[in-house]
Amino acid sequence: MDLKTDPKLEEFRADVRAFFANDFPQDILEKTARGASLTTAEIRKSESALGRKGWLAAAWPEEHGGPGWSLKEQYIFDEELERAGVPTVTPMGVVYVGPILYTFGTDEQKARWLPGIREGREGWAQGYSEPEAGSDLASLQFSAVRDGDEYVLNGTKIWTSAAQHADWIFCLARTDNSGKKQEGITFIISEMDRPGVTLRPIITIDxxxxxxxxxxxxxxxxxxxxxxxxxxxxxxxxxxxxxxRTSYARIGGKRKQLAHIRAIASAVPDGGNSRLIDDDAFARKLAEANLAVDALEMTVLRVLSAVKDGGAPGKEASIIKILATEAAQQITTLYLDTAGLNANRGFADSVSPAWLEGGLATQHAAPGVSTYLGTRAQSIYGGTNEIQHNIIAKRVLEL
Structure with a gap:
């Protein structure tokens, strides 16, 4: 997949970039740049801005309300969205359940749920993992029992991302225990405010x-x-x-982080006399992280080249999941290095205490630590990287 030889793609990129610079809510960009969490109302505002433009469901085919973009256009859009610092689109609606609905749902179900998803009016959560069914998802025991014209749902879902912002949740529920554990599992939806649904927040280490x-x-x-x-x-x-698993790539965001880290490392602390970027060991780590993102991008492009427009990535998506999450952890570790090593240099150079209060490195120390801690979970959620290695061995390499 070559993105650099088609002038029309560059025109498309310029249009997308202009929209984010001029028409997207700037207050959302500013809050996201500070590393602050968005409220439910702000998430709706952000995603509705994309929805009104027809760009929220970027990968959906035209017949289901998507823009009908090619894979190249989708890739450029994602890259520019990340470059502009737009909040990551909540994937549970447009990336996850949307394609399930327009592929397997009835006409009535499509009419009921697809408009709210693609317009950014309704939020969704994913009810997959359970306290005793994480990586071994097929062991789930959340039940759905048919009772006339209804299903009765019982059980607990955990590690449920963004459920506090969701109007709906889609769940995997066990409807039959008689066969193999992968059998007897049903895909079912519920409102988050239905009687009997209880949400408990989980505050993570970040x-x-x-x-x-x-x-x-x-x-x-x-x-x-x-x-x-x-x-x-x-x-x-x-x-x-x-x-x-392909949604984890976020190439544009990773390149933006690397540029930010380079800027921090290139700054000379007030009263200091040396730059972290000139440290050979640090420069090598930064170069290795850049190479990791380059390798990730090439892998994403190879996988997407084999996907027909509107289709789903195959088992090779496990490769992307591993590379993307490891690169994210590699990059965010550099935030700790810039804060810690610059601080050490500041003390060694007898820098005034004022630098420690407001210098470039220390301004980003706290959010950098939070980002670092948050990415520790990336190699766990979405199927642990150890499980992904097994999938690659069995289904890709056929070992």
């Missing part, structure tokens, strides 16, 4: 509220909240996971 535990106690939902056939949920979940 101090953020991104995760939740969601408990269902005899929650009744209409039978037409089931997507596709009963017992086929495992098949649908594998379709979804291909989209999820």
């Amino acid at each position: 101090g953020k509220h991104a995760l939740n535990q969601v408990t269902f106690d005899n929650v009744r939902v209409p039978a037409d909240y089931r997507i596709g056939e009963e017992g086929k949920g495992w098949t649908y979940s594998q379709f979804l996971l291909g989209h999820e």
Whole structure:
């Protein structure tokens, strides 16, 4: 996939860049740049701005309300979105459940849920992991029992990202225990405010509220909240996971972080006489991180080149998941290095205490630590990297 030989693609890139510079809500960009968490209202404002432009469901085909972009255009859009510092689009709606709905849902279900997703009016959460079913997702015990024209839902979902902002949640639920554990799993939807649904926040080590535990106690939902056939949920979940694992790449955001780290390392502390960028060991780490992002980008382009427009990435998405999460951890470790090593240099150069209060490196020390801690989880969620190695060995390499 060559992005540099088509003048039309550069025109497209310029249009996208101009929209983010001139028409996207600047207060959202400013708050995100500070590393502050957005409220539910601000998330809706951000995603509705993209929805009004017709750009929120960037990968959807035209027949389902997407812009009908080629894979190259989708890639450029994602790159420019990250470069501009736009908040990452909540993937549970447009990236995860949206393609499930327009691929396996009925016409009535598509009409009911797709507009709210692509316009950014409604938020979604993903109910997959359970306290005893994480990487071994097929061991889930969350149940959906048919009772006339309803399903009765019972059980607990955990590590549920952005559920505090969600109007709806899609769940994998066990409807049959008689066969293999991958069988008897059904894909079903519920409102987050249904009677019997309880949300408990989980505050992570980075101090953020991104995760939740969601408990269902005899929650009744209409039978037409089931997507596709009963017992086929495992098949649908594998379709979804291909989209999820490629969504971790975020090349533009990683390049922006690396440029930020280079700027911090290139600054001379007030009263100091040396730059961290001139330290050979640090410069090598920064170069290695740049190479990791280059390798990730080439891998993403290779995988996407093999995907038909509107289709789902295949089992090779596990490779992207590993490379993307390891690169993220490699990059955010550099934030700790810039803060710690610059501070050491400041003390060695007898820099005044004022530098420690307001210097370039220390301004970003606290958010850098938070970002570092947050990315520790990336190699766990979405299927641990150890599990992804097994998938690659068995399904890609056929070992």
